[in-house]
Amino acid sequence: MSIYLNNNVGVKIxxxxxxxxxxxAVLTQTFDExxxxxxxxxxxxxxxxxxxxxxxxxLDFLNDxxxxxVMATLNTAYGTTVAVSMITVxxxxxxxxxxxxxxxxxxxxxxxVGTGGVxxxxxxxxxxxxxxxxxxxxxxxx
Amino acid sequence: MATYKxxxxxxxxxxxxxxxxTDPDLSEETLAVVVKLGLLTPxxxxxxxx
Numbered sequence: 001m002s003i004y005l006n007n008n009v010g011v012k013i014x015x016x017x018x019x020x021x022x023x024x025a026v027l028t029q030t031f032d033e034x035x036x037x038x039x040x041x042x043x044x045x046x047x048x049x050x051x052x053x054x055x056x057x058x059l060d061f062l063n064d065x066x067x068x069x070v071m072a073t074l075n076t077a078y079g080t081t082v083a084v085s086m087i088t089v090x091x092x093x094x095x096x097x098x099x100x101x102x103x104x105x106x107x108x109x110x111x112x113v114g115t116g117g118v119x120x121x122x123x124x125x126x127x128x129x130x131x132x133x134x135x136x137x138x139x140x141x142x
Numbered sequence: 143m144a145t146y147k148x149x150x151x152x153x154x155x156x157x158x159x160x161x162x163x164t165d166p167d168l169s170e171e172t173l174a175v176v177v178k179l180g181l182l183t184p185x186x187x188x189x190x191x192x
Contacts, residue, residue, distance in 0.1 A: 014175040080171040
């Protein structure tokens, strides 16, 4: 697999596959930049080194309160730290070119009624704080 | 060891409904959510830790 159409990302929260409700998913990983520019440095630029890592998971999804689906799962998980599994292309075998991503999120915000006006679908667009390391694996199942 | 019965309508993590899962590889909080959602049900039959 090389480049791919971004229409089949898989997302599981607390083992519940909510992929069919997801309209957008962004996992952002960052490291803090710690400045180490010292006196006497011959560099004409600020110098930085790697600090602590953090990550966020942004999910856009269609609200659905059906049993064990997206809203019931998030509502049950509200206030707790639960496991998330993601895959770049769902339905394709996990490999180095289609890795799975394993991490935990703190479910600290919800929009249970959804957003949108009259005539719109009830949707949510939520950013969750990642509460663990993000493990990228070529072998761990989605 | 703790055992759980798969009670979801569809497969749960590759296990069919009615299957018994021993010590699922989940954190305590995630397992609590899975049980609350009714995907797994703790079974009465438990074996003592070795």
